Amino acid sequence: MAKVHRLICAVLRFATAGAAAAAAILMVTSRETTSFFGIEMEAKYSYTPSFIFFVVAYAVACAYSLLVLLVPQGSPLSRLALTTDVVLGMVLTGAVAATGAISEVAKNGNSHAGWLPVCGQIQDYCNHVMGALIAGFVALSVHFLAVLYSLHVVTDTICPCH
Amino acid sequence: MAKVHRLICAVLRFATAGAAAAAAILMVTSRETTSFFGIEMEAKYSYTPSFIFFVVAYAVACAYSLLVLLVPQGSPLSRLALTTDVVLGMVLTGAVAATGAISEVAKNGNSHAGWLPVCGQIQDYCNHVMGALIAGFVALSVHFLAVLYSLHVVTDTICPCH
Numbered sequence: 001m002a003k004v005h006r007l008i009c010a011v012l013r014f015a016t017a018g019a020a021a022a023a024a025i026l027m028v029t030s031r032e033t034t035s036f037f038g039i040e041m042e043a044k045y046s047y048t049p050s051f052i053f054f055v056v057a058y059a060v061a062c063a064y065s066l067l068v069l070l071v072p073q074g075s076p077l078s079r080l081a082l083t084t085d086v087v088l089g090m091v092l093t094g095a096v097a098a099t100g101a102i103s104e105v106a107k108n109g110n111s112h113a114g115w116l117p118v119c120g121q122i123q124d125y126c127n128h129v130m131g132a133l134i135a136g137f138v139a140l141s142v143h144f145l146a147v148l149y150s151l152h153v154v155t156d157t158i159c160p161c162h
Numbered sequence: 163m164a165k166v167h168r169l170i171c172a173v174l175r176f177a178t179a180g181a182a183a184a185a186a187i188l189m190v191t192s193r194e195t196t197s198f199f200g201i202e203m204e205a206k207y208s209y210t211p212s213f214i215f216f217v218v219a220y221a222v223a224c225a226y227s228l229l230v231l232l233v234p235q236g237s238p239l240s241r242l243a244l245t246t247d248v249v250l251g252m253v254l255t256g257a258v259a260a261t262g263a264i265s266e267v268a269k270n271g272n273s274h275a276g277w278l279p280v281c282g283q284i285q286d287y288c289n290h291v292m293g294a295l296i297a298g299f300v301a302l303s304v305h306f307l308a309v310l311y312s313l314h315v316v317t318d319t320i321c322p323c324h
Contacts, residue, residue, distance in 0.1 A: 047275075048272065081312065086313070093256045094255045097212075098260055098263035099263075101259075102263050105277070110202075114278050115298075151245060
């Protein structure tokens with residue numbers, strides 16, 4: 001039973017780490033240069049604070065998901081891990097939501113604020129960011145499964161998932 | 163002990179409900195009409211999808227925080243409440259992050275995307291949204307305390323917080 005528990009935890013953590021790494025890398029590598037009415041324009045993730053937050057959050061999630069596997073079961077750190085799991089879930093949701101909100105404005109604009117959509121000019125950049133968002137959503141979903149599994153296990157008074 | 167536990171839960175839930183109601187009401191009532199170069203402009207929350215998400219999320223949080231107090235301790239619903247608490251925490255973080263991301267663009271603009279700051283023209287509206295964000299952050303923090311308390315209680319094999 002303990003072996004199956006360890007195996008489920010390891011699979012969930014490695015899957016989270018993989019998807020989180022993909023999300024961070026896709027966002028960091030999203031860059032496009034285009035010319036608009038003769039003016040050269042460059043689009044990259046570091047121009048948008050929400051996208052920087054996304055990269056930092058997913059880089060931390062990747063490292064955390066691998067490091068937490070080293071925590072010995074039943075130790076005080078193991079109990080702390082459940083709390084940090086919940087916090088990380090909230091931070092990743094915040095990163096996806098902030099990135100999604102800015103991407104929505106980039107795609108559709110906001111006529112009331114006078115913000116024009118820009119994805120028509122930087123299609124590749126927008127697709128890249130959308131790829132990062134999808135990978136981020138996958139990582140968040142798998143991390144959420146790990147939290148659910150931990151909660152299930154802890155309410156059955158076994159050690160939380162790590 | 164059970165009475166103290168019930169009291170702590172009730173205080174945390176009522177505080178969350180109050181702050182969440184304040185956040186939703188502040189956002190719904192944020193509206194300003196201004197004229198810009200002779201053109202009349204109206205700013206209200208329903209023009210921004212992230213702000214609509216914020217209102218819905220905090221209205222749900224307010225109702226949930228009151229209803230969850232009616233769940234009998236130790237029932238199967240009580241176990242489910244811990245999971246829904248975690249999900250709600252993630253949704254509220256998402257709402258604050260998305261609203262924060264759009265508010266940041268409204269305040270500072272994004273010169274790379276050609277989005278001008280608009281808070282100079284609609285100062286009252288921006289202050290109102292900032293008030294909603296602060297109330298939302300307070301509600302999120304108190305809800306997070308409720309989740310932490312539930313996790314503490316559940317890892318001590320007592321009933322989760324509701």
